[in-house]
Amino acid sequence: MISFQNVSKIYNSHSVALENINLSINPNEFVSIVGRNGAGKSTLIKLLIGEEKPSKGRVIFGPYEVNKLKPQELPDLRRQIGIVFQDYRLLPMNNAYENIAFALEVEGRAQSEIEEFVPQVLDMVGLTQRAYNFPHELSGGEKQRVAIARAMIHRPAVVVADEPTGNLDPLHAAEIVKLLIKINELGTTVILVTHNKDVVNSLHRRVISLDNGKIIRDEEKGKYMLA
Amino acid sequence: MITNLYRIIKYGIQGFFRNGWASVSALLVIMLALFVFLALIIFNVLTVNALNVLRDKIDISVYFQPDVSEEDITKVRQSLESLKEIKSIQYISRNEALALFQERHKNDETISKAISVLDDNPLSASLNIKANDPRDYPVIASYLNNENLKNLIDQVNYNQNQLVINRLAKILETGGKIGLGLTVILSLVAIFVTLNTIILAIYSTKDEISIMRLVGASNKFIRGPYIIQGALYGVSAAILSLILMAPLIYLSSPYVKILMPEMNLQGYFYGNLLKLFGYQLLFGITLGAVSSAIAVRKYLKI
Numbered sequence: 001m002i003s004f005q006n007v008s009k010i011y012n013s014h015s016v017a018l019e020n021i022n023l024s025i026n027p028n029e030f031v032s033i034v035g036r037n038g039a040g041k042s043t044l045i046k047l048l049i050g051e052e053k054p055s056k057g058r059v060i061f062g063p064y065e066v067n068k069l070k071p072q073e074l075p076d077l078r079r080q081i082g083i084v085f086q087d088y089r090l091l092p093m094n095n096a097y098e099n100i101a102f103a104l105e106v107e108g109r110a111q112s113e114i115e116e117f118v119p120q121v122l123d124m125v126g127l128t129q130r131a132y133n134f135p136h137e138l139s140g141g142e143k144q145r146v147a148i149a150r151a152m153i154h155r156p157a158v159v160v161a162d163e164p165t166g167n168l169d170p171l172h173a174a175e176i177v178k179l180l181i182k183i184n185e186l187g188t189t190v191i192l193v194t195h196n197k198d199v200v201n202s203l204h205r206r207v208i209s210l211d212n213g214k215i216i217r218d219e220e221k222g223k224y225m226l227a
Numbered sequence: 228m229i230t231n232l233y234r235i236i237k238y239g240i241q242g243f244f245r246n247g248w249a250s251v252s253a254l255l256v257i258m259l260a261l262f263v264f265l266a267l268i269i270f271n272v273l274t275v276n277a278l279n280v281l282r283d284k285i286d287i288s289v290y291f292q293p294d295v296s297e298e299d300i301t302k303v304r305q306s307l308e309s310l311k312e313i314k315s316i317q318y319i320s321r322n323e324a325l326a327l328f329q330e331r332h333k334n335d336e337t338i339s340k341a342i343s344v345l346d347d348n349p350l351s352a353s354l355n356i357k358a359n360d361p362r363d364y365p366v367i368a369s370y371l372n373n374e375n376l377k378n379l380i381d382q383v384n385y386n387q388n389q390l391v392i393n394r395l396a397k398i399l400e401t402g403g404k405i406g407l408g409l410t411v412i413l414s415l416v417a418i419f420v421t422l423n424t425i426i427l428a429i430y431s432t433k434d435e436i437s438i439m440r441l442v443g444a445s446n447k448f449i450r451g452p453y454i455i456q457g458a459l460y461g462v463s464a465a466i467l468s469l470i471l472m473a474p475l476i477y478l479s480s481p482y483v484k485i486l487m488p489e490m491n492l493q494g495y496f497y498g499n500l501l502k503l504f505g506y507q508l509l510f511g512i513t514l515g516a517v518s519s520a521i522a523v524r525k526y527l528k529i
Contacts, residue, residue, distance in 0.1 A: 049441065051441070071446075071527075072445075072446065074440070075440075075443045075444060075445045075446075076443075077443075078440075078441060078442065078443035079443035081443075083441055083442075089434075089438045089441070090438070091435050091438055091439070092435065093241070093242065093245040093246065093435070094241075102439075102442060102444075103442050103443070105234050105448075106439070106442060106443050106444040106445065106448055107443070108230060108231055110230065111230065150442065
């Protein structure tokens with residue numbers, strides 16, 4: 001479903017973010033991508049969602065050849081992907097309900113669907129009581145749950161979580177990971193980019209390790225190892 | 228489609244109310260721009276009015292020899308009326324001239340007495356001629372200097388007033404040009420300042436724009452609410468600028484009346500309130516919406 005074919009991203013001769021990456025991710029997989037800062041994890045995600053273009057190689061996502069998409073074709077691609085960021089990236093002027101509903105609104109979904117699905121998803125992430133709070137009124141863990149709800153409400157094929165637990169304490173981090181597992185069990189591919197050793201080791205799923213822009217390890221049921 | 232339009236309008240209105248200080252500053256700047264625009268409209272109305280009043284005061288008077296018959300004067304008048312440069316001709320007979328003269332000097336005993344001792348009316352019949360354009364007076368004057376009319380006409384006062392008339396014509400023309408130039412320059416300044424303020428206001432929401440892009444919002448869906456918001460700034464600014472102008476009109480109206488007795492500024496303002504509001508709306512909405520569209524373009528490339 002997702003494949004990177006001979007992908008390199010070179011900013012300049014001193015800065016090579018990714019070098020000759022080949023990997024593929026199958027439907028319904030739960031993949032962790034680990035590596036040090038600057039290993040190329042975030043670049044990998046940016047290439048997948050079309051935020052940046054590879055210097056070489058092809059990035060395939062379902063029917064899309066992402067590296068060839070024009071700016072006006074990106075919204076369609078991104079509606080197939082749910083994205084969760086370390087810094088939440090919620091719309092500050094919109095409350096939790098509106099932030100989640102936004103993902104359906106951009107697709108042009110009917111108001112009746114929004115009214116049906118948003119409360120369900122709020123319930124799933126345990127935020128029914130906080131529906132009308134604005135992001136600045138929510139804790140970090142709550143914000144991240146809103147972000148996850150927004151990433152999954154439109155039933156995307158893939159949920160990409162880029163360091164979703166980076167700003168959270170272990171308890172809240174565990175909650176977020178539990179939610180991601182639940183999303184994966186519902187049939188969605190999950191790509192988790194993380195630094196968090198405990199999280200990765202507790203998952204017992206596929207782990208791809210990056211170092212200096214190269215894949216150094218790709219194991220089914222892997223562990224967090226950087227060397 | 229309709230759902231999307233509804234959502235774009237909803238987000239536009241929501242942004243207008245939730246953006247706080249960014250909204251207030253953009254609104255104030257557009258309001259100032261509209262205020263300048265409104266002041267320029269009123270300034271132009273005043274200048275045009277002043278020019279018309281001045282223009283109306285310029286004329287050529289033709290004084291006939293005392294022995295010229297009314298019939299001959301009518302002939303001259305008819306021949307003048309065929310000139311396309313001429314707007315109006317007023318005939319003042321000798322008796323009318325005398326009556327006017329007496330009326331004008333009724334408080335001056337010496338003159339009144341002097342007239343009463345005269346047997347004959349010493350005044351000439353005259354034609355008061357107004358041209359459509361002040362620049363046409365030389366043409367009319369040269370027509371009147373024609374040989375055939377020489378023995379009928381005592382004097383044409385244009386020659387004495389020529390300098391003043393030409394100078395007035397120049398002043399009128401320059402006044403109009405300066406008004407137009409000012410309008411263009413100040414409007415450009417207002418547009419530029421507004422554009423910059425809105426770019427700054429939208430700059431503060433550039434992260435939101437990138438979030439919307441990443442969630443899969445199309446450019447239309449992102450741009451739409453900003454344009455609606457810009458238009459709302461325009462509508463509110465139009466209303467506010469008129470409210471701000473009202474007391475100024477009230478205060479300045481008496482002074483304008485001293486300078487131009489024919490001009491009722493307050494009457495003009497309230498008589499044309501709807502039209503002025505229409506201009507303000509049109510200019511405000513265009514300024515707000517176009518500035519927003521230009522400003523948001525910058526951030527739609529992620």
